[in-house]
Amino acid sequence: MTCKKSESGKTKKVIVVGNGMVGYKFCEKLRAKAGPDRLEITVYGEEPRPAYDRVHLSEYFNGKGSEDLMMAPRSWYEENEITLHMSQLVTHIDRENRCILTHKGNRDLYDKLILATGSRAFVPPIKGTEKEGVFVYRTIEDLQAIEQYGRKCKRAAVLGGGLLGLEAAKALMDMGLKASVIEFIPRLMPRQLDKNGAAILQHKLEKLGLEVYTGRQTEEITGNGSVKSLRFSDKTDLDVDMLVISAGIRPRDELAKACGLKTGERGGIIVDDCLKTSDENIYAIGESALHQNMIYGLVAPGYEMAEVAASQIVRERDKTFTGFDMSTKLKLIGVDVASFGNPFTKDHGIPIVYEDKLKGIYKKIVVSDDGKKLLGGMLVGDAESYNSLHQRFLNDIDCPENPEVLVLGARGDAAEGDGVENLPDEAQICSCENVSKGDIVGLIEDNELTELGEIRNETKACTGCGGCTPLVKDLLNHTLERLGKSVKKTLCEHFEYTRQELYSIIKVQNITTFDDLLDEYGKGDGCEVCKPAVASILASAWNDLVIKQDTIQDTNDRFLANIQRGGTYSVIPRVPGGEITPDKLIVIGEIAKKYGLYTKITGGQRIDMLGARVDQLPDIWQELVEAGFESGHAYGKALRTVKSCVGSTWCRYGLHDSVSFALRLEKRYRGLRAPHKLKGGVSGCIRECAEARGKDFGIIATEKGWNLYVGGNGGSKPQHAMLLASDIDEETCIRYLDRYLMFYIKTAEPLNRTSTWINKMDGGLDYLKTVIVDDSLGIGAGLEEEMQKLVDAYRCEWKEVVDNTDLQKKFRHFVNSDEPDPSLKFRDYRGQKVPDGWGS
């Protein structure tokens, strides 16, 4: 095949070398600007799969398959008429003829060539890196190899304590390995953190089980064939079965070098502000490009380069690349770390530092000498203020008079306005996709968008690193509010707060009665919506007796029994796990007979006695309490039952003792009041006879422990519970359950079952997992503590009534007569009584 130049001046064909995230993004942007009729696009990738999301590579270990990480499926390329050659390495560029050559011998002509060749892991010149068990952390293939090799290992080390190195360490820990990190410089994350910040991070990571060695120079990797230990320059050794090298990146510039393009001294294809290389028909973008002596190893600047290069090629406008903000926020092994601007004060600025070694929080900002401008900063342990600080920095917004409030938070008086409303329209909200505040607000106003998902689809904001999601959400809510569209799920006309807000108010202000809350935070007299909702929050917050404020309870909670047709009530004593002795069965039978009650087995493995008059309830319960029964809370938005199968004590298939575990759980959470009723189940094996996955929490025995499922529900929209954690022991299971239930209680809307709550949650189950299992919000211990308080505060409500004649007074139909309700009528039905008549 001969190479021939196409007619000069007109670009008809673009070839992209490299199919990583940036290469893909370039295709997407270019295709959006020029359709297939205008421009032919061909991509060469050396990897055997389409572009994938390297930013979230470590999630590969969290069960995400390579499919999940894919940026776009093969079909995307077909739909967009982009020719994709996978597993094909471009080996030569013939600049004169504008032609490339691949290792398969194929030639292809271009008008414009894009080098998005990325980078490779840097392997330092240490003796022994060729040994078996030494890996780099870069591609899905690397990860697969690490995962496979890791199965026969116990100890592993990561060489490199930077951002990626810590991510690699997390992946090793997730594999169940004892992990160490070795950093040559005397601190972790030297590019982002100073000495004190790094010390706090190190301390936190060590507490989470990571071994950290800083200031260590690795001299040799020893072992006979495969790695056995690391020898440091101080002649000490660290025994490891595997080593993952994450010591930085080197741009892949060999192709560029070979065809004579200018490259940097330490690597990288030199580009100008238009991202053109020294050949005007060749561009370089992403990690292989060297712009003003800088290699950008993050995805956001890569995307920006893709945009600039695509604009240049279609000559759309004079877009240029003038450097990029390298601010970043991420979670490392559950610890928040963020840095923005220039967080070091070597030659400029004044630092303001907040350090809490106890909690492991370090916050530092650097302000200009006159205190007016924010120059940079770093956050460890608590990065909640990152978005507002970062926006202030990016948009050059003046600091408040006392800049320390930016670190410490405002004290007492109203907080400084650093919310989204104060940002200028040009403020960049999503740096990956370069979406401004004005873009988003415009869409909400003009296209009447009301959902985060819609904004995501329209602008692609939140789809890269995801870091801007909270900001976009704030912006959405704020804009909708400004447009007069209600976004707040307030309780009712009496409270302008959501349930979650009221929960916080009640806890923080120590409010214990509805009247106090209404006086301080509500208006009017309350109603049948807010009263029980607040009653439920008060019960969840303090676990005080609901009967103390009986008139704000729904009638079921007011009389501690379920109202039935005709105005009688049903009585359900607790039968934990469905396990009951013959003697107790006899007691129930005798009581039902004595008071003439209809009896039926419930779905939750207990016995319902129906048809009790309100005045009979205390007497019935007196007998039940004396026989050792307690309230079953069948009347409450509270824990009902933890259903169980017969388990390993009897069942020939049972793996573990499901009954004992169900008993333990039911006793732990009995009386726990929640936004809606709660049900649990425990099955002793996969046959799942307890139907645990139909419950708000379901636990199923496995060979190695228990699988914990959450968010199941029968009802009008049945839904199976979803796996939260697998193969965990009982204690872990209870810890997760404490967190899960408490998190639900604190954040759900009134009368939302757990399934609805999770369905509505941004990020759904995945997000819930990070909160409960990874403790990404750092609230795990607090939730457990709150739950323990509720558990400790439990008292049987019926026992209280039985022991207190004052509380019994209200259990009568007439206040001025002892007569029962004369309108009650029953009829005989299959040998038992049922209410007669139900008005129409």
Next chain:
Amino acid sequence: MNSVEEIKQWYKAEWYKVAHVEDFPRNGGVCIKLDNLQIAVFNFTSRDQWYACQNLCPHKMQMILSRGMIGDKNGIPKVACPFHKKTFSLETGENLDGEDYKLTTFPVKVENQHVYVGLPA
């Protein structure tokens, strides 16, 4: 107690002493028996008002309203039936959900800590 009808009702009423104020919960009701009548009487503490209405919920004909929760809708005092949360004005007896059944209401007065309900003479 504003409309002419209500004032007339008040003056024409025959008053029955039904209970002591301490028999009532705060912001809640009790049921009283007057011959064969069942009347729900409410101690609306937050308004410092007393209200009375029939105990029968006209929706499903249940003798239950005294066990209902009270509150207000845009300032109108109301009671919600425990069965299906139908709400009724305690002033006029009107259904506040736009349905076409209503309650009979009765005047209430408190003298010397005793609660009186007025029935049409």
